[in-house]
Amino acid sequence: MIMKPPSKSKAQTTGAGSRAAFTLFELLTVLAILAILLGLTIPVMGRARKTARIANNTTLLREVAVGSQQFRLDNADASPSYFTAKELASTENQTRGFSPMQSILLNLMGGIVPSDATSSNDVNDPILEVGPTAARTVKARASAMRAGESRARGSKAGYINLPPANLRTPFGGDDDEYPPVGPSRIDPSLQASGVYAAHARLPEFVDDFGSPVLAWVEDERPSPQQDFAQAGTDSFALMDAGSGNDSNAPKGRFYVDSNRLYLHGDFYQESALSPRLGRANAYTAEQRRSALSAVTGSVAFPLGSQWLNGAPFSANAFAMARASRSNIVLHSAGPDQVWLLNSDRGGVLAGIKPNQAGVVDQNKAVQFPRDTRNPDPMSDFDDIIVGVGN
Secondary structure (H helix, E strand, O other): OOOOOOOOOHHHHHOOOOOOOOOHHHHHHHHHHHHHHHHHHHHHHHHHHHHHHHHHHHHHHHHHHHHHHHHHHHOOOOOOOOOOHHHHOOOHHHHOOOOHHHHHHHHHOOOEOOOOOOOOOOOOOOOEEEEEEOOEEEEEOHHHHHHOOEOOOEOOOOOOOOOHHHEEEOOOOOOOOOOEOOHHHOOHHHOOOHHHHHHOOOOEEEOOOOOEOEEEEOOOOOOOHHHHOOOOOOOOEEOOOOOOOOOOOOOOOEEHHHHHHHHOOHHHOOEOOOOOOOOOOOOOHHHHHHHHHHHHEOOOOOOOOOEEOOOOOOOOOEEOOOOEOOOEEEEEOOOOOOOOEOOOHHHHHHOOOOOOOOOOOOOOOOOOOOOOOOOOHHHHOOOEEEEOOO
16 A cells, blocks of 8 residues: 655744745834834934034033133233224224134134244245234234144143134135135125235134134223213114224224124125125114124113114114123024024014015114013024123
8 A cells, every 4th residue: 555645734844933924014014113213213313413512512602701711810801802892893804804703712722923923935824914904913823823822822722722623714725624614604895805815814713503603892992981871872882993093983882893704794694783785675783783782781780771773662762781791792603503593583573584575674673671571682592692701
């Protein structure tokens, strides 16, 4: 009799450890779950990175503030800005483009060389003659700033040590260590200036979001009290300080055009501090002065009696500060990269956001709070403000 071999069971045929493959539906389900998890995780990670950059930015600004304070202690309370606020805000500097931050970095990072120094043969490391006016210049070398050298302190290290990633030149030069800030962020009228070419080789302090950190330097010249109590106006924040040799020019605490180099750049035309060149209509000088007063004014002191653009407490009057936050105010644009961006919450609340046609209301402004019970207006912007002592 012929015996048939026993047939193999399904388990024997497929193997005890094997199983059926995933179905298309199961694969799609897993992919959908992964997509949902990524959608939830990526924004959280993005917010965490943004928060970390803001924290690092604030730390760097405070490092500059601490270095500035130490410089004052070491130098008989002298300002850390090599040049005065009047010189930096002079009408002459509007065509020279020397920034207040560059003036501060010369003292805090070094770089100043003896007045009789002559240029070396290294075209990538020239000795530059820089300054806000033709009558007030100093010789400096960018490489010496990296080394923290200065004539006043010999070989002593500088007061601050900013990371290389936070140092850029306005245009960049032959020195690749300092990449350019970018032409769209610079006043276009300066880009062909031969005088500005030297200033463009010195580094600027840029924040972690890529915009230069503005330094608002208070005018500390001795002055009669009435300079800050003019009838019907307020001189806390002015546009400029007149010509460098004009002793009769009005004196303010701070000057908008001391940072004209960047505020006139096309990238920043939606800033409340900008003239909005080429836009449907401009922010007026009064609007820009009011915005600067909000940045540099101290909310710890009662409102002054002086107003801009109207009668006191009228609907279109701009309140002005009477005391400063500090002698120097460091101002980072923050994550949106624009100082006092008009579409920020603060800009919307102030009424300066352009309408659908791109037109702004010139009777509105970012301004110092009319009531001391109101919060600091800067709390409604993502800008980072750090004061440097008093």
